[in-house]
Amino acid sequence: MLDAFAALMDWHNLVLLLVGTGLGIVIGAIPGLTASMLIALTLPLTFHMDPVNAVTLLIGEYVGGISGGLITAILLRMPGTPASIVTTFDGYPMAQSNRAERALALGIMASVVGGIISWGFLAGMSPALARFALKFGPWEYFTLVLMALVMLAVLAQGSLVKGLLAAALGMAFALPGIDSSIGQARLTFGSSAMLSGFGLLPVLIGAFAISQVLRDAAQPISNKKIEIPKRRLPVHLSDARTHGPNMVRSSLIGTWIGLLPGIGGNIAALVSYSTAKQLSKEPDRFGTGHEPGVVAGESANNAAIGGALIPLITMGIPGSVTEAILIGALTIHNLQPGPLLFQNAPEIAYGIIAAYLLANLFMLIMMWGAVRYIAQLVRLPRAGLLSVILVFCVVGSYAVNSSFVDVWVMIAFGVIGLGLEAARVPLGPFVIGFVLSPIAEEQLRASLMLSDGNALEIFQRPYALLFLALAVLTVAWPAILQRIARRRRVST
Amino acid sequence: MKFSSLTAGVRAGLAILALGAGLGAVGPVATGAAIAQEFPQKPIQIIVPFKPGGRTDVVARLLAEKIQQNGWLSQPMAVMNADGGAGANAVNQMRRGGDDGHTIVHWHHQALIAMAMGLGDFSLDDFKSIGYTGGGSPVWVVRADSEFDTFEQLVAHLKAEPRSLVEAVGIGTIPHFVGAMLANEAGFETRYVTANSGADRLRLILGGNADIALFAASEYLAQAEGLKPLIYFGRERLPDLPDVPTAIELGYDVSWANPNWWLAPADTPDAAIEALQGALEKAIADPEIVEYFTGNTLEPYWTPGDEAMADAQKQLEALQAVAATIQ
Amino acid sequence: MHRKHLKYWGDIALAVLVFGGAAVLLIGAAELPPPRFEPLGSAAVPRGLAAILIVLGLWVAVRAVLGMRADAPVASPEGTASHPLRSLGVLAALIAYVAALDLGQLPFLPMTALFLAASGTILSGGGWRPALVYGALGLALAGALSFIFSNFLYIEIG
Numbered sequence: 001m002l003d004a005f006a007a008l009m010d011w012h013n014l015v016l017l018l019v020g021t022g023l024g025i026v027i028g029a030i031p032g033l034t035a036s037m038l039i040a041l042t043l044p045l046t047f048h049m050d051p052v053n054a055v056t057l058l059i060g061e062y063v064g065g066i067s068g069g070l071i072t073a074i075l076l077r078m079p080g081t082p083a084s085i086v087t088t089f090d091g092y093p094m095a096q097s098n099r100a101e102r103a104l105a106l107g108i109m110a111s112v113v114g115g116i117i118s119w120g121f122l123a124g125m126s127p128a129l130a131r132f133a134l135k136f137g138p139w140e141y142f143t144l145v146l147m148a149l150v151m152l153a154v155l156a157q158g159s160l161v162k163g164l165l166a167a168a169l170g171m172a173f174a175l176p177g178i179d180s181s182i183g184q185a186r187l188t189f190g191s192s193a194m195l196s197g198f199g200l201l202p203v204l205i206g207a208f209a210i211s212q213v214l215r216d217a218a219q220p221i222s223n224k225k226i227e228i229p230k231r232r233l234p235v236h237l238s239d240a241r242t243h244g245p246n247m248v249r250s251s252l253i254g255t256w257i258g259l260l261p262g263i264g265g266n267i268a269a270l271v272s273y274s275t276a277k278q279l280s281k282e283p284d285r286f287g288t289g290h291e292p293g294v295v296a297g298e299s300a301n302n303a304a305i306g307g308a309l310i311p312l313i314t315m316g317i318p319g320s321v322t323e324a325i326l327i328g329a330l331t332i333h334n335l336q337p338g339p340l341l342f343q344n345a346p347e348i349a350y351g352i353i354a355a356y357l358l359a360n361l362f363m364l365i366m367m368w369g370a371v372r373y374i375a376q377l378v379r380l381p382r383a384g385l386l387s388v389i390l391v392f393c394v395v396g397s398y399a400v401n402s403s404f405v406d407v408w409v410m411i412a413f414g415v416i417g418l419g420l421e422a423a424r425v426p427l428g429p430f431v432i433g434f435v436l437s438p439i440a441e442e443q444l445r446a447s448l449m450l451s452d453g454n455a456l457e458i459f460q461r462p463y464a465l466l467f468l469a470l471a472v473l474t475v476a477w478p479a480i481l482q483r484i485a486r487r488r489r490v491s492t
Numbered sequence: 493m494k495f496s497s498l499t500a501g502v503r504a505g506l507a508i509l510a511l512g513a514g515l516g517a518v519g520p521v522a523t524g525a526a527i528a529q530e531f532p533q534k535p536i537q538i539i540v541p542f543k544p545g546g547r548t549d550v551v552a553r554l555l556a557e558k559i560q561q562n563g564w565l566s567q568p569m570a571v572m573n574a575d576g577g578a579g580a581n582a583v584n585q586m587r588r589g590g591d592d593g594h595t596i597v598h599w600h601h602q603a604l605i606a607m608a609m610g611l612g613d614f615s616l617d618d619f620k621s622i623g624y625t626g627g628g629s630p631v632w633v634v635r636a637d638s639e640f641d642t643f644e645q646l647v648a649h650l651k652a653e654p655r656s657l658v659e660a661v662g663i664g665t666i667p668h669f670v671g672a673m674l675a676n677e678a679g680f681e682t683r684y685v686t687a688n689s690g691a692d693r694l695r696l697i698l699g700g701n702a703d704i705a706l707f708a709a710s711e712y713l714a715q716a717e718g719l720k721p722l723i724y725f726g727r728e729r730l731p732d733l734p735d736v737p738t739a740i741e742l743g744y745d746v747s748w749a750n751p752n753w754w755l756a757p758a759d760t761p762d763a764a765i766e767a768l769q770g771a772l773e774k775a776i777a778d779p780e781i782v783e784y785f786t787g788n789t790l791e792p793y794w795t796p797g798d799e800a801m802a803d804a805q806k807q808l809e810a811l812q813a814v815a816a817t818i819q
Numbered sequence: 820m821h822r823k824h825l826k827y828w829g830d831i832a833l834a835v836l837v838f839g840g841a842a843v844l845l846i847g848a849a850e851l852p853p854p855r856f857e858p859l860g861s862a863a864v865p866r867g868l869a870a871i872l873i874v875l876g877l878w879v880a881v882r883a884v885l886g887m888r889a890d891a892p893v894a895s896p897e898g899t900a901s902h903p904l905r906s907l908g909v910l911a912a913l914i915a916y917v918a919a920l921d922l923g924q925l926p927f928l929p930m931t932a933l934f935l936a937a938s939g940t941i942l943s944g945g946g947w948r949p950a951l952v953y954g955a956l957g958l959a960l961a962g963a964l965s966f967i968f969s970n971f972l973y974i975e976i977g
């Protein structure tokens with residue numbers, strides 16, 4: 001391990017890591033462009049690199065890209081990745097009430113803490129954790145995602161029925177395409193373009209970025225000069241006390257959910273956000289620019305990267321598209337990730353671990369140094385900013401699959417998003433419902449295949465039961481709190 | 493006052509756009525006329541119907557780069573990923589690109605499965621086959637602590653207790669079809685659990701949630717002790733797996749050699765196809781490419797277009813027979 | 820229609836759209852094959868979702884009707900949108916831009932410059948000066964993007 005760090009200290013690696021992290025932050029921050037896109041596009045450049053160099057560059061891009069997403073999520077309410085959707089809930093209201101720097105600074109701190117905590121697990125107990133995560137089968141996946149879906153309902157701000165409606169509509173839009181459980185077309189109505197279904201990125205960019213641009217376009221241009229804070233960054237030592245427990249808890253949730261291949265940072269952020277909300281003494285303030293909301297989401301989504309790297313390097317199991325590309329980068333150099341990687345190419349296995357930590361530190365330094373300037377982004381001439389964002393959205397959603405269908409889908413979801421917001425149907429549950437329901441359905445049907453149609457088999461699965469219980473508890477929690485409060489009042 | 497300036501703004505903006513559309517429409521007419529001299533005239537676009545990072549993508553990129561490096565074609569080749577819709581997206585991109593040979597597809601026999609399943613609106617008639625540049629065969633594995641050491645034991649168990657073992661497959665994907673061909677031939681039946689990627693199959697089998705799964709030989713080799721291979725689907729044994737019998741050896745007429753298949757639109761001129769074939773044939777013989785192939789348990793070989801098409805036709809019929817049993 | 824009823828009419832429109840969506844799901848589900856590998860099959864989730872959508876849509880609609888009866892005063896949801904025409908203009912420009920790239924297969928560089936000029940002009944309220952400034956910005960942006968994409972990443976846009 002120390003050797004790996006020593007090897008990374010080679011200036012070549014450091015420069016690549018720095019470049020990768022920096023590029024990742026910039027790309028992650030641009031609405032419409034994402035980390036996985038960046039990694040996919042730079043993959044060919046790594047062909048001629050030494051494998052350690054290739055991996056450091058890609059890890060830097062990965063960490064930078066997920067972290068950069070918080071910038072636009074907070075400043076413009078345009079999450080760069082699904083993992084940052086939760087950050088918009090409280091980050092954007094904070095920025096609106098002139099606390100943009102504070103929100104950014106907290107988000108960065110939370111990201112780094114999440115990264116470092118999950119790095120501890122990655123470096124310290126990878127094999128044991130990976131073996132544990134592998135025990136999770138379809139029943140566990142299904143109940144976990146179900147729990148996340150139930151939490152969505154609790155998260156819904158404002159009207160409960162509109163929140164539920166948003167989630168159900170999102171789930172409905174995820175249906176067309178090839179039914180992954182039987183490999184046949186569903187709800188495509190004979191169109192071959194519909195076989196791919198609605199892509200995640202076009203839907204995300206459309207519902208958040210495009211609809212936000214269109215909404216902003218209708219706002220009057222304010223001539224009021226916003227005061228640029230000149231003081232030091234608004235983070236204090238006391239924040240460690242107020243936000244520390246939340247950061248640690250969210251990072252643990254993030255690492256742990258990240259461990260499960262295919263689940264990913266968005267569920268991690270969602271679960272830790274709603275946990276923070278439920279455990280909070282002031283749950284009503286979540287969604288109105290409450291600091292713990294930003295902290296919970298950002299710790300968890302960064303921690304999920306470290307978690308996801310665990311099955312990747314110990315078993316060769318990628319948790320996301322981004323990681324599948326990392327594996328591709330290794331196979332080009334005739335390296336197969338798997339248990340043998342630590343024996344055959346320890347410099348790679350430990351190199352990934354070391355690079356992950358360093359990338360987090362680089363991310364901290366770069367974003368910290370830049371945060372005050374980044375926050376000025378919102379003060380740029382709006383006509384230019386919004387127009388440029390639109391171009392990036394078009395290019396970004398085209399580049400994923402080189403398909404204009406995706407661009408049209410993006411525009412359509414921009415209009416849908418605008419309509420939903422006008423009808424006070426929240427966008428967060430809409431997009432998260434869209435992301436989660438295909439996993440839930442596939443895993444439920446896989447469970448039933450596994451048990452030969454016997455749904456009662458769930459009772460032989462302790463972890464699945466645990467998630468089910470947590471889901472029920474999530475629904476019942478507000479009522480329980482009320483009862484406790486009433487009892488207290490009676491007794492005093 | 494305010495209102496009028498606003499509408500003026502919108503009107504001015506739209507006027508600019510209309511002007512642009514008018515100007516632009518004049519543009520591309522010139523380029524369409526002058527084709528059919530030397531091939532290639534412009535960079536060649538290789539459409540890969542998958543996300544980046546997989547085998548098909550990597551092979552396409554490696555060969556494209558080798559060809560460019562050595563100047564075997566006068567223009568560079570660029571890989572474009574068009575994932576989605578079981579290849580439907582890629583085929584749409586190919587049609588959009590035109591049939592002058594500058595837009596080609598690098599795929600594998602998943603294309604045939606999509607046709608057998610009736611997905612998408614394409615068939616073999618839509619393509620002209622450029623050729624195969626090597627390929628690889630998978631292995632069927634069980635967990636290392638499984639009670640079965642040979643394929644015969646597994647079949648005997650499944651015949652005694654049908655559907656007692658779980659096979660991790662994505663319904664309608666290669667592992668499903670290969671497994672089903674073997675099951676039809678050997679006369680057994682397994683239970684399925686959905687696993688649409690290699691990662692899912694690995695996760696389920698290593699975690700004990702499935703008993704059998706199909707992997708590329710290189711994927712198995714990287715796992716070392718966790719898995720036990722029972723049967724190999726190549727025509728001959730793989731040098732990296734000298735002790736694993738092939739299905740043919742065991743008396744089952746099942747083989748699956750998933751090739752790297754280069755395709756062009758059906759009406760592509762033969763001159764262009766020949767130029768591409770020449771370049772690809774040289775590339776697959778290059779020592780660096782051969783090293784990548786053998787390092788990833790793939791076989792480097794060249795099968796020219798017609799031969800490849802005839803093979804694909806035969807394979808498609810076999811797949812259609814399997815598809816009929818599952819739909 | 821009273822202005823303060825706008826929200827309720829909006830909700831009723833939403834409910835109608837939701838019923839439409841549920842109908843599409845049900846029609847699509849009717850064509851799906853019966854369950855084959857497990858008891859749920861392809862059609863179960865679309866049907867279930869359609870049922871949920873209908874229930875939620877009814878809930879929204881009933882609440883809106885009751886609210887209107889009660890004549891509860893409600894703030895207009897679109898209180899701050901003072902330039903709705905600009906949104907429409909930008910949307911039209913965006914659609915024209917993508918149509919030019921997709922259907923027209925026109926070159927990326929000039930189209931992006933024109934789009935930026937159009938959208939910038941609309942957003943800043945008109946005038947030829949912003950058109951020129953944003954056009955130039957668009958040219959630079961498109962140049963940089965297509966340079967990066969075609970030289971380093973071998974992707975042709977458009």
